[in-house]
Amino acid sequence: MNDATEEQALVTSGQQEFLTFTLGEEEYAIDILKVQEIRGYDGVTRIANTPEYIKGVINMRGVIVPVVDMRIKFNVGEIVYDQFTVMIILNLGERIVGMVVDGVSDVIALDPDQIRPAPEFGATLDTEYLEGLATLDKTTEDEDERMAIVVDIEKLMTSSDMGLMDQVVQAG
């Protein structure tokens, strides 16, 4: 799934690739090696008696995968489901999870020194799951300097906050 040679090249240059996505006003970056694919929001089967942000399950080539809507979970953005709604399929080692976000923006490469520790600030996500803040290179001259919040997506998704695993108190 992951391109080993590419990974190697990046490791040697000290850089790591990230996928950035938006949730409301904020831009988040996640390790691209955790991303399996990006697809539209379609064919989700509802699961009863679950928190609202757990949208249900989908069929990912024969595997049944849960879908969470981060917009609902973090109460940002506009909750619509149409042909523009995107879902990032995350491959977190043992687990596969679909994650609905406002939009996918970019794939960026970051040097480790571009990621600074996250201060205690009012990000939507709990600081516990943040790896730091990254300043993004300007793509055009007239663009404002952008900042991305680097998230440890595996830690977040497997946390009891998300309720995607069995160790969590069962719903219903």
Next chain:
Amino acid sequence: MSVDLSQFHQVFIDEAYEHLATMENLLLAIDLDNPSLDDLNAIFRAAHSIKGGAGTFGFTDIADLTHALETLLDRLRKQELHPTDDMIEAFLQASDLLGTMLDDHQQGNETDADRIATVKSELVRLASDDEQPANQDSTPTPPEQQPPAGDEQPPTRGGGAWLIKLHPATDIFAGAASYDAVTEDLMALGEVEKVTPPHDGQATWLLHAAVKREQLEEIFAWVCQPQEVTFEWQEGDQPLAEDNSADDDEEAFGFFIDESELPASLESLEEEQGYGFFVEDDELPAATESQTNEGETADEDPGYGFFVDEKDLPAKEAVTSGSKPSLSAQNTSSAEQTDKKASGKPAPKAGSQPAKAPASKAAADTSIRVGVEKVDQLINLVGELVITRSMLAQSASVLDPIEYENIHNGLANLERNSRDLQEAVMSIRMLPINFVFGRFPRVVRDLTKKMHKKVKLKLVGEETELDKGLIEKLSDPLTHLVRNSIDHGIESPEERVAAGKPEEGTITLSASHQGGSILVEIHDDGAGLNREKLLAKAEEKGIPLSDNPPDKEVWQLIFAAGFSTAKEITDVSGRGVGMDVVSRNISEMKGQIEIDSVPGQGTRIGLRLPLTLAILDGMSLRVGDEVFILPLTRILESMQPDKSQLKTVSGKGKVVHIRGEYLPLVPLYKVFNLQPRFTNPEEGILVVVETVEGKLALFVDELIAQDQVVIKSLETHYRKVEGVSGATIMGDGRVALIIDIERLARMNVV
């Protein structure tokens, strides 16, 4: 080239486990009063095979123990000893120990040496017991005096001799065997007196050597049937001048360099190497290519040699004429035994004679071992194929049947083929239930012994096949149930006799296919469940029960956590754990437990399980926008109720009156929190399902179709969902949840 033998260890270990299992099954089936010779032979063969492999692959401790086992088994199959319960017990102990030793070798642990010594000495003791031959032979056999057999007691040297009587049914010396060759083999062991010369194959020798019986058996195994020769040890007082007996055999086996065995000096060189040829060296194909210099080679290279003295054979002729390998009847070096005493070296030797007439064991080549994950991958892929097919079929359904006849025909074929493929692949996972049942003879034997009860186990329908995954999960609950039957069900022999029952109780384990499910039953003819005792216990434990509960409800109490009615706690059962685990295990397997019990007559516990965990015959149904699957086997009927059938019971919600029964009405849209098309049961459909708790009427919008679905786990990437046992993928690629009726019944959503 060096070969690392350790690479074959796993194969050997697997093989050894199989032999152990065979051995145990046969041992448990032995009728002590009338043991079958075939079975004794088969048990011997299993032990012998383990020993052979263990020797080859360097597991000397295992080889050593199996040797002791084999010695005793050998005497049994030759009917020199009669099997006793002690022996069976010792065999089972040995078989357990061998299993432990195999485990230990696998994990690189040391096996408890004391335990090995204990088991071994017991085997040796039993093997050295004197006993009248069990078979009444035509030749009267005097009581046998055994020389000390076995490893603990080396044979005493000097006074004593073996009287060997050969009395075959046919004149074996008229065939391939020769009297001289046998005599020569005996002479290799010690001084031989030819008491009676051969006549019609019969002959008697007196061998002055305190060798072990099995050494003699080995020689004669090549000549005649085991029962055609007798060996009697006779104590004597005239010491032998010389005793070159191969007492160094005590190591059981391991090596084959046994010069003292070799009759001729000419042979000694090559035979030391443990092999030889019956033909001239240069008759071998290799010789014609490599131009081996006969004679010299043997001397220069002790790695090989010839069986016969090349000078005695027309060697050159054989090569030049190109005749077939010489099989001349030249007697094998009859007068050449002079040199055999020259060697005083330790001469460890082969184990005893392998069994004859082995049972069929050809399965090794007709089956292959494949990892379960590979099979499961196959099942998944076929599942995908089935889904893809139904997606295609759905897309093609809009095409004109005449114009696109080929496509429709092709799809029909594809459907048939993929269904067949799916069935074939599923069947790979199916195993006979005997994989579980097979362990119970031992379990029952051990437990009855411990509990001082008498129980006969009957197995019925062992060949019934079910999914491997279920078989593994069935083992524990079944063991608990059988234990429970022996401990609580079957009465003590005295109680049974007093109750006018046969002293020996019977437990029957049976399996049968019943439609789409399999029924496994444990039936005992014991005391039955005691309603009063159960009720009292329930009260004591504070378990709520309805007033005057029906038997069914009372019986289910035995599966409640912490519930045990045993008068005193035994180490077999009665700890109050176990039975609740049974019920949990069975419900995890999507199974049901049924109990029937009649006081004084016994108890029957039935486990109803799906055939497989991977596919399900289901009914798809719709509630709002969602599709659900119900296990078809649980559906009793479906109907559209009319108003008069619907009643409201205060506090219990709606019930539906169907043929005299009032069934709770469960609207699925409420359970799964959906927006249904209908909220009035009269407009929708009621599906009556059967659960352990009784019947339920599920209210749904509509029924869609009956379908075989591939069960997928929700827990792989998500987690357990209440009221749902799994999911499947429908023809349109969407996920549908499979309803867990048992959970639903307990969720009490009304």
Next chain:
Amino acid sequence: MAKSILTVDDSASIRQMVSFTLKGAGYSVTEAVDGKQGLEKAKSGRFDLVLTDQNMPNMDGLTLIKSLRALPAYSRTPILVLTTEAGAAMKQQGKAAGATGWLVKPFDPQKLIDVVKKVIG
């Protein structure tokens, strides 16, 4: 071309060991689980050497040897008996059946190669 050898033994571990050893030495090896299958495989193929165990289910080694010798194609093919016992009586029986030689079990792999080399080069 590699010399081909048929190895007949009911023990999978021994069979694999023999097969692996001989393949490593450059021979081509076919396995059979008992005398019966050995005979079938011998009939359907050509072998330069047959190695057979004595005690096997369905058909034992001696019977296999006798049956092979009755076939014109195998009247001269070397056949070695793998045996746990090497007394004169065994030798006599083996020889009478038509075996070329014997090899005592257990043996180490190198010994097997030596003997096979000796027989077929």
